[in-house]
Structure formats: C-alpha cells, structure tokens
Amino acid sequence: MMPTSAQLRFRTILFWLVPALMLAVPMVVNPYVLFIINGILIFVLITLGFNFVIGNLGQLAFANTAFFGIGAYSSAIATTSLGLPWIATIPLAGLAGALGGFLASAAALRGIRLYYLAIITLAFGELMRWIYVHAKSITGGTDGLSMPRETLLGFSLTDDRVKFYIFLVLTVVLVKATLNLLRSHIGRSIMAVRENEVATASLGIPTSRIIVIAFMWSGFVVGCAGSLFALHTAYVFPESFGMLQLIVSFAMVIVGGLGSVLGSILGAVVLTALPEYLRSFPGMEELFFGLIVIAVLLLLPQGLASLLRRLSPIFIERYYRE
Amino acid sequence: MLLQLTISGLSQGAIYALVALSLTVVYRSTTIVNFGHGDFVMAGAFVSYVLTVMLGVAFLPAAVLAVIAMFLLGLCFSRGLIRPIRGGPHIGYALMCIAVGYVLRGIARIVWGREVLPMPSVFDMPPVFIGNLVITGDAMFIIGTTTVLLAIFFAILALTDIGKMVQAVYQSQRGAQLIGINVDRFNDMAWGVGAAMGAMGGILIAPVSLLHPDLGASFLIKGFAAMTLGGFGSLHGAVIGALLLGVSEQYAGAYINSALIDITAYLIIVFVLLVRPHGLFGHKTVVKV
Numbered sequence: 001m002m003p004t005s006a007q008l009r010f011r012t013i014l015f016w017l018v019p020a021l022m023l024a025v026p027m028v029v030n031p032y033v034l035f036i037i038n039g040i041l042i043f044v045l046i047t048l049g050f051n052f053v054i055g056n057l058g059q060l061a062f063a064n065t066a067f068f069g070i071g072a073y074s075s076a077i078a079t080t081s082l083g084l085p086w087i088a089t090i091p092l093a094g095l096a097g098a099l100g101g102f103l104a105s106a107a108a109l110r111g112i113r114l115y116y117l118a119i120i121t122l123a124f125g126e127l128m129r130w131i132y133v134h135a136k137s138i139t140g141g142t143d144g145l146s147m148p149r150e151t152l153l154g155f156s157l158t159d160d161r162v163k164f165y166i167f168l169v170l171t172v173v174l175v176k177a178t179l180n181l182l183r184s185h186i187g188r189s190i191m192a193v194r195e196n197e198v199a200t201a202s203l204g205i206p207t208s209r210i211i212v213i214a215f216m217w218s219g220f221v222v223g224c225a226g227s228l229f230a231l232h233t234a235y236v237f238p239e240s241f242g243m244l245q246l247i248v249s250f251a252m253v254i255v256g257g258l259g260s261v262l263g264s265i266l267g268a269v270v271l272t273a274l275p276e277y278l279r280s281f282p283g284m285e286e287l288f289f290g291l292i293v294i295a296v297l298l299l300l301p302q303g304l305a306s307l308l309r310r311l312s313p314i315f316i317e318r319y320y321r322e
Numbered sequence: 323m324l325l326q327l328t329i330s331g332l333s334q335g336a337i338y339a340l341v342a343l344s345l346t347v348v349y350r351s352t353t354i355v356n357f358g359h360g361d362f363v364m365a366g367a368f369v370s371y372v373l374t375v376m377l378g379v380a381f382l383p384a385a386v387l388a389v390i391a392m393f394l395l396g397l398c399f400s401r402g403l404i405r406p407i408r409g410g411p412h413i414g415y416a417l418m419c420i421a422v423g424y425v426l427r428g429i430a431r432i433v434w435g436r437e438v439l440p441m442p443s444v445f446d447m448p449p450v451f452i453g454n455l456v457i458t459g460d461a462m463f464i465i466g467t468t469t470v471l472l473a474i475f476f477a478i479l480a481l482t483d484i485g486k487m488v489q490a491v492y493q494s495q496r497g498a499q500l501i502g503i504n505v506d507r508f509n510d511m512a513w514g515v516g517a518a519m520g521a522m523g524g525i526l527i528a529p530v531s532l533l534h535p536d537l538g539a540s541f542l543i544k545g546f547a548a549m550t551l552g553g554f555g556s557l558h559g560a561v562i563g564a565l566l567l568g569v570s571e572q573y574a575g576a577y578i579n580s581a582l583i584d585i586t587a588y589l590i591i592v593f594v595l596l597v598r599p600h601g602l603f604g605h606k607t608v609v610k611v
Contacts (some may be wrong), residue, residue, distance in 0.1 A: 060413060112595050114412060115355045116554070119546045120595045123588040126543070130585045243539055247420055254417050282435055283535075287428030293421035294403065301410055 003313040011314045019172045026161040034160045036273065041167040042228050043268035047252040048178055048261065049221035054250075055259030056182065057214040058194030060114055062246055063104040063121035066128045067097040067219040069241030071226020076145040076236040077138060086150055086157060090170070090227045097223015098216040105215035109208050125246065132238040144237025147230055157231060167228055174221050179261055181217060182317075190214050191259075251289065255296045257303025260317055266304045325455055327572040333461040335568020336468035337523050341541050342548035342560035343475070344519035350492045350555055351512035354404070354415045358423025359520055359545060360538025365426045366392045366521025367528040367537065368434075371441055385525050389518045396517025400510040423538065430535035439533040460530045467526060472561060475519075479557070492555075547587035550594050553604020563602065 003011065026034055050064040071093035078089040107120050132139045139145065150157045157163065181187050189210045192200040201207045230236050248271065256267025271289070278284040300306060308315040341363060348356050356362070369391050373384035399422060407414050447459025479485035490498040491508055499505050523541065531537075548567050552559025567587060575583035582589075600606045 054413060060416065107595070110596060110599075112599055116550075116595055116599060118355075118357075118416065119550065119591055122543070122546075123591040127585060127588050127592070130581075130588070134581055247424070250417060250420065254413070258411070258413065281432075283428045283431030283433075285428070286424050286431060290421045290424030290428060293417060294425070297407055297414055297418050297421070298403070301407065301414065 003316060007312075007314045014314070015176075019168060022168060023165075026164050031160055034164060038160060038163050038167055038232055040269055040272045041164075041171045042225050042232060043249070043252060043272050044171055044265050045174055045225035045228070046222055046249045047256065047264040047268045048175060049218040049225065050249050051253045051256070051259065051261070051264045052178065052218040052221070053214060054253060055257075055263075056187070056194065057190050057211065058259075059108055059211070059214075060118040061104055061108065061121045061215070062118050062250070063100065063124050063215075064218065064222050064249060065241050065243075065246040066104070066121070066125040067100045067222035068226045068229070068245065069125070069128050069132065069238075070100045070219075071097045071223030072230045072236045072241070073132060073139060073145075073226075074223070075227035075230040076147060079148055079150075079230075080145055081138070085152070086147070086227075086231055087152055087166075090224055093227035093230075094220045094224040097219040097221075097226065099219070100223070101215040101217070101219025102212060104219070105212045108211055108215070122243075122246075125241070126243075129238050129241055132241070140237070142238060144235060147234045147236070158234070163228075163231060167232075170224065170228065174224065175261060175265070178217070178221065182261070186210065186213060194259075248289075251293045255293060255303055257305030260303065260305040262308065262315060262317065263303045263305035266308075270304065323576075327576050328569055329455070329457055329461060331569030331572035332565060333464045333568070334571065335565035336465050337527050338541075338544045338548050338568055339472065339561045339564035340468060340519055340523035340526070341545035342552070342564045343472070343557065344516040344523070345545045345549055346555060346557055346560045347519065348512055348516035349549075350557070351488065352400075352404070352509050354412075354419070356419045356516065357416050357542070358419035358421070358426070359516070360540070360542030361423030361426040362392065362396070362517045362520045362538070363524040363527075363541045364430065364535065364538035365395070365524070366517075367441075367524035367533055368430055369521070370525045370528060371439060371533055375439075375442065385522075388525055389521050392521035393514040393518035397510050397514035399517070400513035404509075404513070405506065427535045427538070434535065437534075441528040441531075441533055464526050464530070471519075471522060476557075543587050543591075547590045549601075550591050551601055553601030555605075556601070556603040559601060559603035 025037060029037070046064060046068060049067065053059055053061050053064070074093040074096040075086065075089040078084045078092055079086050084092075104121055104124060107124075108117055112120055132144075133142055135141075152162070152166075155162045182190070189200065189205045189207075190213075192203075192205065193207050193210050193214075197207055200210075229240070233240070252267035252271045253264065254267070255271055256265065257263025271292070274288070274292070278288055296303065305315065341359070345356060345359055348354060348359075366388055369388040370381075370384050373379040373387055374381055379387070403418055403422065404415065407418060447462060449459060450457045450462070479488060487498070487503055487508065490501065490503060491505060495505050498508075524537070527541075544564075544567060548564035549560050550563070551566060552561070552563025567590060570590070571583050571586045574586050594601055
C-alpha cells in the first residue's frame with residue numbers, strides 16, 4: 001500500500017516538525033542527557049552513511065570505522081596543527097572521509113565482493129588505526145589529540161547546548177541530502193546495482209561509477225560525523241575507532257532496518273540510549289547488545305522501521321523494497 | 323636466529339592453523355563466514371580455565387570436556403539461530419555470528435570482570451637446546467598437539483565416508499540432498515566441529531598467553547588472513563597460510579620493525595586480495611550470468 005498524497009504532505013510536515021520541536025530540547029533536559037543526545041546525533045550520521053553502502057548499495061563493506069576515524073583525525077589535525085576554526089574543518093573531514101570511500105570502492109571495483117570485501121575493509125580500518133598509533137608526530141600516538149577550546153560567533157564550543165544546535169542542523173541537512181540522493185537517478189541506480197549488477201550494466205548504467213559514488217557519499221557523511229565526534233568528546237585517540245565502534249554501528253543498521261533512512265535513525269537512537277544505562281556493569285552492555293541484535297534478527301528481520309511501516313503507510317520509503 | 327624465529331613462528335602458526343581450519347570447515351559446508359569465531363576460541367579457553375583452575379580437573383580431561391562443550395554450543399547455535407534466518411541476506415548471518423560472539427564475551431566479562439587471568443603452564447617440560455637453538459616446552463607441546471590433531475582431521479577426510487560427504491556438500495548442497503545426505507544436520511555438525519576445533523586453538527594458546535574476554539578478536543583476524551592467503555575454502559590452504567602467517571609475523575617483527583607484528587595479518591589480507599584474490603590454493607571464482 002503506497003501513501004496517498006495527503007499522507008505524503010503530512011509526512012513532509014512531520015519531517016520538518018520533529019527537528020523544529022527538538023530545538024527546545026536543550027531547555028528541558030539536564031546536561032548529561034544532552035550529552036547523550038549529541039552522541040545519538042553523531043551515531044545517526046554514522047549509521048546513515050554505513051547503511052548507504054550495506055543497505056542501499058548492498059555491499060558488505062566495513063570501512064565506515066575507517067571513514068569515521070579519518071574524519072575525526074582530519075578535524076583534530078586541522079584545528080591543532082593548521083589552526084583552522086573547527087567549523088571550517090567539517091567539510092574538510094567530509095572530503096577526507098569521501099577520499100577514504102574512494103579507496104574502499106577501489107577494492108569493490110577490483111571484483112572483491114561479499115566476505116572478501118568485508119575482510120579487506122576490516123583490514124583497512126585496522127591499518128588506519130595502526131597509523132594513528134604510530135604516526136606520533138601528527139596524530140599524537142596512543143595519547144591522541146585534544147581539541148582546542150574555541151568560540152563560534154561568541155558562543156563557546158565547549159557548551160553542549162551550542163554543540164547540539166550545530167549537530168542538529170548538520171544531521172537534518174545530511175539526512176535530507178541522503179533522501180534526495182536516494183530519490184534521484186543516482187539513488188535508483190545504486191539500488192539497481194544492489195538487486196542485480198549485471199542487469200543494471202546491461203541497461204547502460206555505469207555501475208562502476210555508481211559504486212564509487214555510493215562509497216564516497218557514505219565516506220562523506222561518516223567523515224562529517226567524525227568531525228562532530230572530535231568536538232563532542234574534545235579528544236581524539238585511536239581506541240575510539242576500533243572494532244567495537246564498527247560492531248555497534250553495524251548492529252544499529254540491522255536493528256533499525258537495512259536500506260532504510262528511517263531505520264538508521266531508529267537504530268542509532270535505540271542502541272545508543274539503552275546501553276547507556278548498563279555502562280557501569282562490566283559485560284552487561286555486551287550481553288544486552290548481543291541479545292537485542294539476536295532478537296531483532298529472529299523476530300524482526302526488516303528492523304524496527306518495518307514496525308512503523310506496518311503501523312502507517314506514511315513511513316513507507318518509496319525507494320525501499322521489502 | 324633465523325631458525326629460532328621460524329620455530330616460534332611455527333608454534334604461533336599452529337594455533338592460527340586450528341582457527342583458520344575451523345573457520346574453513348564452517349565456510350565450506352555453509353558458505354557462512356563466522357565473524358564471531360574469535361569469541362568461540364576465547365570461550366573454549368575459558369571453559370578449560372574454569373575446569374582446570376577453579377574445579378581442579380586435570381588438563382587433559384578438562385580439555386576434552388571443553389571441546390565437547392564447545393561442539394554442543396556450535397551445534398545449538400546452528401540449529402537455534404542460523405537455521406531460522408536462512409534465506410535472508412548474508413549480512414544477517416554475519417551479524418548473527420557477531421551478536422553471539424558478543425553474548426559469549428559479555429558472559430565472560432560478567433564472570434571475570436576486567437581482570438587478566440594467567441593460566442598455569444600445562445607440562446613443565448624443560449626447553450631443548452640444539453646448538454644455540456632453544457625450543458621451549460610450550461612450543462613443542464603446541465606444535466606436537468596440532469600436528470596430531472591435523473593428521474587425524476585430514477585422515478578422516480581422506481579415508482572415511484564422512485570425507486566424501488564433506489566433498490559432496492561442498493560441491494552442491496542440492497546434489498548432496500538428492501543422494502540422501504541430510505544437509506541441515508550436516509551443517510549443524512559442521513558448526514559443531516568448527517566450534518570444537520576453534521576451542522582447541524584456544525585451549526592450546528591459553529597456557530602460553532594471558533586470558534581475557536577480548537582474546538578472540540586478534541585470532542579472528544589471523545584466521546581470516548590465513549584463509550585469504552591459503553585461498554578461501556581450501557582446507558590445506560588454510561593450514562599452509564596459517565603457518566606462513568605465523569612465520570612471516572616473526573620475521574617482519576625481528577628484521578624490519580617490531581611494530582609490524584600487529585599488522586602483518588592486515589597487510590597480507592590487503593595485498594593478497596588486491597593481487598591474487600583466490601590466494602595460493604583457492605579456485606578463481608567466475609561470475610556466471
């Protein structure tokens with residue numbers, strides 16, 4: 001069942017209403033909750049970018065941790081060594097992430113697919129982490145880099161409320177851009193490649209170029225998230241970009257819903273907010289995390305987004321296929 | 323020096339061989355790569371730790387019990403969690419394996435907290451000196467045990483009907499079903515054998531290293547690197563790839579830079595996949611339309 005035009009108008013209103021209402025969030029929640037919410041916004045972007053490659057393009061590529069680290073380090077290095085203001089480093093981090101995406105897509109274009117692609121991109125992420133540890137003069141080694149305290153137009157960038165507004169605006173912009181991209185002919189080609197690459201090529205669609213574009217967009221979004229992360233924690237060090245990071249974002253994609261933008265948002269919200277309560281018990285966080293993923297895989301293979309779709313047709317994404 | 327490094331490389335490589343081989347056993351029969359395998363290895367080591375150190379069971383019966391326990395765990399995992407999601411995307415399998423690995427790691431951390439546990443050495447064999455070459459008791463124990471286990475494994479494959487079944491299922495699941503092989507049950511068994519062999523690796527490494535819940539992650543990568551080098555899906559390739567990996571880690575660490583030990587496996591993965599994706603002994607996959 002497709003949504004009617006009235007429902008579509010309602011959906012557009014809803015899309016802008018939610019962030020508009022969120023503008024009031026810093027006034028009603030305490031600083032700790034706001035810090036968590038800022039983290040959720042970052043994870044929304046990571047999941048969005050990751051889902052773009054594994055959900056929409058359908059490639060089992062695990063390089064998003066690499067993109068994330070590249071983005072965070074680009075931002076940190078550009079602010080500390082080059083003295084750029086943080087806000088100016090966001091596009092820089094995005095572009096660096098996109099460059100990482102370009103490298104990862106080279107592997108996919110070499111015919112390395114499925115598990116091979118998963119393993120080589122995993123290696124890419126770990127090699128980057130090795131570089132962070134050993135390129136001490138630039139990255140600070142295992143000690144990492146701490147971000148300078150800055151102000152933007154008179155507002156302190158160490159204030160979580162200021163961060164929240166910047167993060168929110170960027171998240172809305174990137175979510176909207178991703179939705180538009182998916183609706184464009186490029187997005188449709190991306191999903192055609194997922195369904196059948198050879199058939200797509202036979203229609204005259206340059207599949208290689210499509211794969212490169214998808215990886216680069218994924219890298220751009222996740223790279224931007226990395227830049228936000230650098231400001232969020234005020235401190236960038238190699239351990240933040242390890243296997244744990246990868247698994248968390250992978251779980252967010254699946255729990256939210258593979259190939260669904262709404263799913264990326266839901267997955268990030270649910271899996272950041274819930275484990276936060278279990279942080280103080282060693283092991284519980286992992287156990288809980290594993291169990292929730294198993295439960296979703298067994299009972300709700302299309303993710304949480306499919307629950308909402310069942311609830312109302314306004315949540316059906318037109319380019320999405322069950 | 324060279325010989326000394328080769329021996330410690332082989333003893334590391336022997337463990338990698340068990341890990342890579344157990345990954346391959348599962349991959350060959352189910353075409354699933356177990357991304358949670360490192361945690362199965364860790365779980366095997368922990369079960370043997372509980373039995374020997376906490377309950378005072380002797381090493382050998384403890385090791386046998388741990389292997390049986392992990393075999394059953396693998397069997398139940400396949401039956402209870404992999405079969406229900408069959409037919410879904412491969413990404414689902416990958417995440418299911420990771421999730422189960424997470425649960426195992428979580429349990430290990432709840433019980434042991436964030437401590438690092440030393441495992442007592444099993445056999446206090448004195449090191450053997452040949453010229454200025456020193457072979458530690460542990461190295462002899464690991465290499466010896468692995469050789470015996472691998473010999474048994476390959477003998478079963480080469481000489482018994484089970485070996486023929488394995489080959490049949492690998493070539494065509496449907497064909498195997500047609501000639502009366504219960505493929506579902508066969509796959510469950512493959513998971514069980516895979517988990518048990520991974521556990522053997524964990525049990526062997528436990529006495530020479532420290533135990534902690536995150537032990538598995540590095541073994542998973544080493545296993546992948548060995549499989550990639552040997553050729554994905556090739557059984558003897560996995561063993562040879564593992565030995566080569568163990569030795570080259572030692573060489574790279576000693577002759578180039580000790581920081582390279584950590585990333586030799588990653589470099590091998592990237593290099594092999596870009597230059598010769600089917601590895602040393604694998605078959606080139608041809609895309610058919």
